[in-house]
Amino acid sequence: MNRASLGEQLANNVEQWIRSEHIAEGTPLPERSLAARFRVSRSPVREAFQILAERGLIAQRPDGGYAVSEVAERSVEVTLPPADEDEPVYLMIAEDRLAGKLPDRMTESELMRRYGLTRTQLAEVLRRIVQEGWIERLPGHGWQFLPVLTNGAAYDQGYRIRILLEPSGILEPTYKLDEEALRKCRAEQQALADGAAEWASPAQLFDANSRLHEVIASASGNIFIQETLRRVNRLRRLMEYGKSVNRTAAIQRCKEHLTLIDLLLSDQREAAADFMRLHLRDAAREKSSRKAAEIDGRK
Structure with missing residues:
Protein backbone atom coordinates (compact mmCIF):
# COMPACT_ATOMS: atom_id res chain seq x y z
CA MET A 1 0.00 0.00 0.00
CA ASN A 2 1.16 3.53 -0.78
CA ARG A 3 1.57 4.83 2.76
CA ALA A 4 4.16 7.41 3.75
CA SER A 5 7.01 5.95 5.84
CA LEU A 6 7.48 7.03 9.45
CA GLY A 7 10.55 8.93 8.34
CA GLU A 8 8.59 10.85 5.69
CA GLN A 9 5.81 11.68 8.15
CA LEU A 10 8.38 12.80 10.71
CA ALA A 11 10.15 14.94 8.10
CA ASN A 12 6.88 16.78 7.43
CA ASN A 13 6.33 17.28 11.17
CA VAL A 14 9.86 18.58 11.74
CA GLU A 15 9.51 20.86 8.71
CA GLN A 16 6.32 22.38 10.12
CA TRP A 17 7.89 22.76 13.56
CA ILE A 18 10.87 24.65 12.09
CA ARG A 19 8.54 26.98 10.19
CA SER A 20 5.91 27.56 12.88
CA GLU A 21 8.50 28.17 15.62
CA HIS A 22 10.71 30.32 13.36
CA ILE A 23 13.78 28.26 14.21
CA ALA A 24 16.78 30.43 13.30
CA GLU A 25 19.29 29.60 10.58
CA GLY A 26 22.24 27.66 11.97
CA THR A 27 20.32 26.20 14.93
CA PRO A 28 21.65 22.68 15.60
CA LEU A 29 19.16 19.81 15.45
CA PRO A 30 20.38 17.15 17.90
CA GLU A 31 19.17 13.68 16.97
CA ARG A 32 18.40 12.73 20.56
CA SER A 33 16.40 15.92 21.24
CA LEU A 34 14.29 15.53 18.10
CA ALA A 35 13.59 11.89 18.96
CA ALA A 36 12.38 12.94 22.41
CA ARG A 37 10.29 15.86 21.09
CA PHE A 38 8.42 13.73 18.55
CA ARG A 39 8.37 10.55 20.66
CA VAL A 40 10.13 8.31 18.15
CA SER A 41 13.36 6.32 18.07
CA ARG A 42 16.50 7.81 16.55
CA SER A 43 16.28 5.69 13.40
CA PRO A 44 13.30 7.57 11.82
CA VAL A 45 14.94 10.85 12.91
CA ARG A 46 17.99 9.97 10.80
CA GLU A 47 15.70 9.13 7.86
CA ALA A 48 13.84 12.42 8.33
CA PHE A 49 17.14 14.33 8.38
CA GLN A 50 18.15 12.82 5.05
CA ILE A 51 14.78 13.80 3.51
CA LEU A 52 14.97 17.35 4.87
CA ALA A 53 18.57 17.70 3.67
CA GLU A 54 17.47 16.69 0.17
CA ARG A 55 14.79 19.39 0.34
CA GLY A 56 17.41 21.94 1.34
CA LEU A 57 15.73 22.70 4.66
CA ILE A 58 18.64 21.53 6.80
CA ALA A 59 22.35 21.05 6.14
CA GLN A 60 25.14 18.98 7.63
CA ARG A 61 27.41 20.73 10.12
CA PRO A 62 31.20 20.56 9.73
CA ASP A 63 31.51 18.93 13.15
CA GLY A 64 28.72 16.43 12.49
CA GLY A 65 24.95 16.41 12.76
CA TYR A 66 22.53 18.80 11.11
CA ALA A 67 21.45 22.42 11.51
CA VAL A 68 18.66 24.59 10.12
CA SER A 69 19.64 26.09 6.77
CA GLU A 70 18.72 29.47 5.36
CA VAL A 71 16.15 27.88 3.05
CA ALA A 72 14.18 26.59 6.04
CA GLU A 73 13.06 30.12 6.87
CA ARG A 74 10.93 30.19 3.72
CA SER A 75 7.30 29.08 3.72
CA VAL A 76 7.34 25.32 3.17
CA GLU A 77 4.81 23.02 1.63
CA VAL A 78 2.95 20.62 3.89
CA THR A 79 1.37 17.65 2.15
CA LEU A 80 -1.42 15.34 3.18
CA PRO A 81 -0.74 11.66 3.71
CA PRO A 82 -1.21 9.96 0.33
CA ALA A 83 -4.44 8.16 -0.49
CA ASP A 84 -4.25 4.39 -0.34
CA GLU A 85 -3.99 2.35 -3.53
CA ASP A 86 -7.12 0.46 -2.44
CA GLU A 87 -9.15 3.68 -2.25
CA PRO A 88 -11.50 2.92 -5.23
CA VAL A 89 -12.58 -0.51 -4.01
CA TYR A 90 -12.72 0.71 -0.41
CA LEU A 91 -15.12 3.49 -1.39
CA MET A 92 -17.13 1.05 -3.50
CA ILE A 93 -17.68 -1.18 -0.46
CA ALA A 94 -18.60 1.87 1.64
CA GLU A 95 -21.06 3.04 -1.02
CA ASP A 96 -22.67 -0.40 -1.29
CA ARG A 97 -22.95 -0.67 2.47
CA LEU A 98 -24.66 2.71 2.73
CA ALA A 99 -27.01 1.81 -0.10
CA GLY A 100 -28.10 -1.38 1.68
CA LYS A 101 -26.63 -3.59 -1.06
CA LEU A 102 -24.54 -5.65 1.36
CA PRO A 103 -25.91 -8.00 4.03
CA ASP A 104 -24.80 -7.58 7.64
CA ARG A 105 -22.65 -10.70 7.36
CA MET A 106 -20.38 -11.80 4.50
CA THR A 107 -17.58 -14.28 3.93
CA GLU A 108 -14.23 -13.37 2.43
CA SER A 109 -15.04 -15.50 -0.63
CA GLU A 110 -18.23 -13.52 -1.22
CA LEU A 111 -16.38 -10.22 -0.94
CA MET A 112 -13.59 -11.40 -3.24
CA ARG A 113 -16.07 -12.48 -5.93
CA ARG A 114 -18.18 -9.35 -5.68
CA TYR A 115 -15.28 -6.90 -5.98
CA GLY A 116 -12.82 -8.94 -8.06
CA LEU A 117 -10.13 -8.97 -5.39
CA THR A 118 -7.36 -11.36 -4.51
CA ARG A 119 -7.18 -12.56 -0.93
CA THR A 120 -4.18 -10.31 -0.30
CA GLN A 121 -5.98 -7.25 -1.71
CA LEU A 122 -9.08 -8.00 0.35
CA ALA A 123 -7.00 -8.41 3.50
CA GLU A 124 -5.61 -4.88 3.06
CA VAL A 125 -9.07 -3.39 2.57
CA LEU A 126 -10.53 -5.28 5.53
CA ARG A 127 -7.63 -4.21 7.74
CA ARG A 128 -8.45 -0.58 6.99
CA ILE A 129 -12.18 -1.04 7.60
CA VAL A 130 -11.47 -2.77 10.92
CA GLN A 131 -9.22 0.12 12.00
CA GLU A 132 -12.00 2.57 11.15
CA GLY A 133 -14.52 0.57 13.17
CA TRP A 134 -17.30 -0.46 10.79
CA ILE A 135 -16.62 -4.19 10.40
CA GLU A 136 -15.42 -6.96 12.68
CA ARG A 137 -14.38 -10.59 12.23
CA LEU A 138 -16.88 -13.17 13.39
CA PRO A 139 -15.69 -16.03 15.60
CA GLY A 140 -14.63 -18.83 13.31
CA HIS A 141 -15.88 -17.63 9.94
CA GLY A 142 -16.91 -14.49 8.08
CA TRP A 143 -17.26 -10.79 8.80
CA GLN A 144 -20.01 -8.61 10.25
CA PHE A 145 -20.63 -4.97 9.40
CA LEU A 146 -21.21 -2.72 12.41
CA PRO A 147 -23.86 0.01 12.74
CA VAL A 148 -23.22 3.34 11.01
CA LEU A 149 -25.33 6.38 10.22
CA THR A 150 -27.33 5.55 7.09
CA ASN A 151 -29.96 8.28 6.84
Missing part, protein backbone atom coordinates in the same frame (compact mmCIF):
# COMPACT_ATOMS: atom_id res chain seq x y z
CA GLY A 152 -30.26 12.05 6.90
CA ALA A 153 -32.12 12.25 10.21
CA ALA A 154 -29.40 10.37 12.06
CA TYR A 155 -26.75 12.52 10.37
CA ASP A 156 -28.52 15.65 11.67
CA GLN A 157 -28.56 14.20 15.19
CA GLY A 158 -24.81 13.66 14.98
CA TYR A 159 -24.26 17.33 14.26
CA ARG A 160 -26.64 18.43 17.01
CA ILE A 161 -24.76 16.46 19.65
CA ARG A 162 -21.50 17.94 18.37
CA ILE A 163 -22.93 21.48 18.63
CA LEU A 164 -23.82 20.76 22.25
CA LEU A 165 -20.51 19.16 23.24
CA GLU A 166 -17.60 20.58 21.26
CA PRO A 167 -17.94 24.28 22.20
CA SER A 168 -18.50 23.27 25.83
CA GLY A 169 -15.32 21.21 25.80
CA ILE A 170 -13.26 24.31 25.06
CA LEU A 171 -14.62 25.90 28.25
CA GLU A 172 -14.08 22.91 30.54
CA PRO A 173 -12.11 23.68 33.74
CA THR A 174 -9.83 20.74 32.91
CA TYR A 175 -8.98 22.18 29.47
CA LYS A 176 -5.29 21.82 28.55
CA LEU A 177 -4.21 22.38 24.96
CA ASP A 178 -1.72 20.09 23.22
CA GLU A 179 -0.12 22.89 21.21
CA GLU A 180 2.17 20.59 19.23
CA ALA A 181 -0.70 18.40 18.04
CA LEU A 182 -2.79 21.45 17.19
CA ARG A 183 0.02 22.98 15.13
CA LYS A 184 0.30 19.74 13.16
CA CYS A 185 -3.42 19.98 12.43
CA ARG A 186 -2.96 23.60 11.42
CA ALA A 187 -0.36 22.59 8.84
CA GLU A 188 -2.80 20.08 7.36
CA GLN A 189 -5.63 22.57 7.27
CA GLN A 190 -3.40 25.20 5.65
CA ALA A 191 -2.42 22.71 2.94
CA LEU A 192 -6.09 21.97 2.29
CA ALA A 193 -7.06 25.64 2.22
CA ASP A 194 -4.16 26.40 -0.13
CA GLY A 195 -5.49 23.99 -2.75
CA ALA A 196 -5.21 20.40 -1.56
CA ALA A 197 -8.97 20.34 -0.86
CA GLU A 198 -9.48 20.58 -4.62
CA TRP A 199 -8.09 17.08 -5.17
CA ALA A 200 -8.03 15.35 -1.77
CA SER A 201 -10.11 12.18 -1.52
CA PRO A 202 -13.21 12.08 0.69
CA ALA A 203 -11.24 9.92 3.13
CA GLN A 204 -8.35 12.39 3.32
CA LEU A 205 -10.73 15.29 3.91
CA PHE A 206 -12.66 13.47 6.59
CA ASP A 207 -9.54 12.22 8.38
CA ALA A 208 -7.87 15.65 8.44
CA ASN A 209 -10.99 17.41 9.70
CA SER A 210 -12.01 14.81 12.26
CA ARG A 211 -8.43 14.65 13.54
CA LEU A 212 -8.55 18.40 14.25
CA HIS A 213 -11.88 18.24 16.06
CA GLU A 214 -10.72 15.26 18.14
CA VAL A 215 -7.50 17.06 19.14
CA ILE A 216 -9.61 19.99 20.35
CA ALA A 217 -12.01 17.66 22.19
CA SER A 218 -9.07 15.90 23.84
CA ALA A 219 -7.89 19.24 25.20
CA SER A 220 -11.11 19.44 27.24
CA GLY A 221 -9.80 16.80 29.64
CA ASN A 222 -13.36 15.44 29.75
CA ILE A 223 -13.32 11.76 28.75
CA PHE A 224 -17.06 11.74 27.98
CA ILE A 225 -16.71 14.57 25.46
CA GLN A 226 -13.70 12.88 23.87
CA GLU A 227 -15.28 9.45 23.58
CA THR A 228 -18.64 10.77 22.39
CA LEU A 229 -17.00 12.68 19.53
CA ARG A 230 -14.92 9.66 18.53
CA ARG A 231 -18.07 7.53 18.50
CA VAL A 232 -20.00 10.06 16.42
CA ASN A 233 -17.11 10.36 13.95
CA ARG A 234 -16.92 6.60 13.56
CA LEU A 235 -20.65 6.37 12.88
CA ARG A 236 -20.73 9.19 10.34
CA ARG A 237 -17.53 8.21 8.53
CA LEU A 238 -19.22 6.38 5.66
CA MET A 239 -21.68 9.17 4.94
CA GLU A 240 -18.72 11.55 4.64
CA TYR A 241 -17.12 9.18 2.14
CA GLY A 242 -19.87 9.81 -0.42
CA LYS A 243 -18.63 10.52 -3.91
CA SER A 244 -20.09 14.03 -4.10
CA VAL A 245 -17.74 16.55 -2.47
CA ASN A 246 -18.50 20.26 -2.49
CA ARG A 247 -14.95 21.49 -2.99
CA THR A 248 -15.80 25.16 -2.49
CA ALA A 249 -17.48 24.41 0.84
CA ALA A 250 -14.60 22.13 1.85
CA ILE A 251 -12.08 24.95 1.35
CA GLN A 252 -14.30 27.33 3.33
CA ARG A 253 -14.48 24.87 6.26
CA CYS A 254 -10.69 24.58 6.24
CA LYS A 255 -10.34 28.38 6.37
CA GLU A 256 -12.74 28.39 9.32
CA HIS A 257 -10.61 25.71 10.97
CA LEU A 258 -7.55 27.98 10.64
CA THR A 259 -9.43 30.81 12.36
CA LEU A 260 -10.53 28.45 15.12
CA ILE A 261 -7.01 27.12 15.64
CA ASP A 262 -5.55 30.62 15.85
CA LEU A 263 -8.10 31.59 18.48
CA LEU A 264 -7.13 28.54 20.54
CA LEU A 265 -3.39 29.14 20.13
CA SER A 266 -3.86 32.71 21.39
CA ASP A 267 -5.89 31.36 24.36
CA GLN A 268 -9.11 33.16 23.36
CA ARG A 269 -11.26 30.31 24.61
CA GLU A 270 -14.58 32.15 24.88
CA ALA A 271 -14.26 33.42 21.32
CA ALA A 272 -13.12 29.98 20.14
CA ALA A 273 -16.16 28.29 21.74
CA ASP A 274 -18.52 30.78 20.05
CA PHE A 275 -16.75 30.32 16.73
CA MET A 276 -16.88 26.52 17.05
CA ARG A 277 -20.65 26.68 17.58
CA LEU A 278 -21.18 28.84 14.50
CA HIS A 279 -18.80 26.69 12.45
CA LEU A 280 -20.67 23.49 13.30
CA ARG A 281 -24.07 25.07 12.69
CA ASP A 282 -23.01 26.32 9.27
CA ALA A 283 -21.46 22.96 8.38
CA ALA A 284 -24.61 21.17 9.52
CA ARG A 285 -26.83 23.35 7.33
CA GLU A 286 -24.58 22.89 4.31
CA LYS A 287 -23.89 19.20 4.64
CA SER A 288 -26.88 17.57 6.32
CA SER A 289 -29.46 18.26 3.62
CA ARG A 290 -27.04 17.32 0.83
CA LYS A 291 -25.94 14.09 2.48
CA ALA A 292 -29.50 13.16 3.39
CA ALA A 293 -30.57 13.56 -0.23
CA GLU A 294 -27.63 11.49 -1.46
CA ILE A 295 -28.08 8.66 1.01
CA ASP A 296 -31.88 8.52 0.86
CA GLY A 297 -31.65 8.57 -2.94
CA ARG A 298 -29.69 5.33 -2.83
CA LYS A 299 -32.43 3.45 -1.02
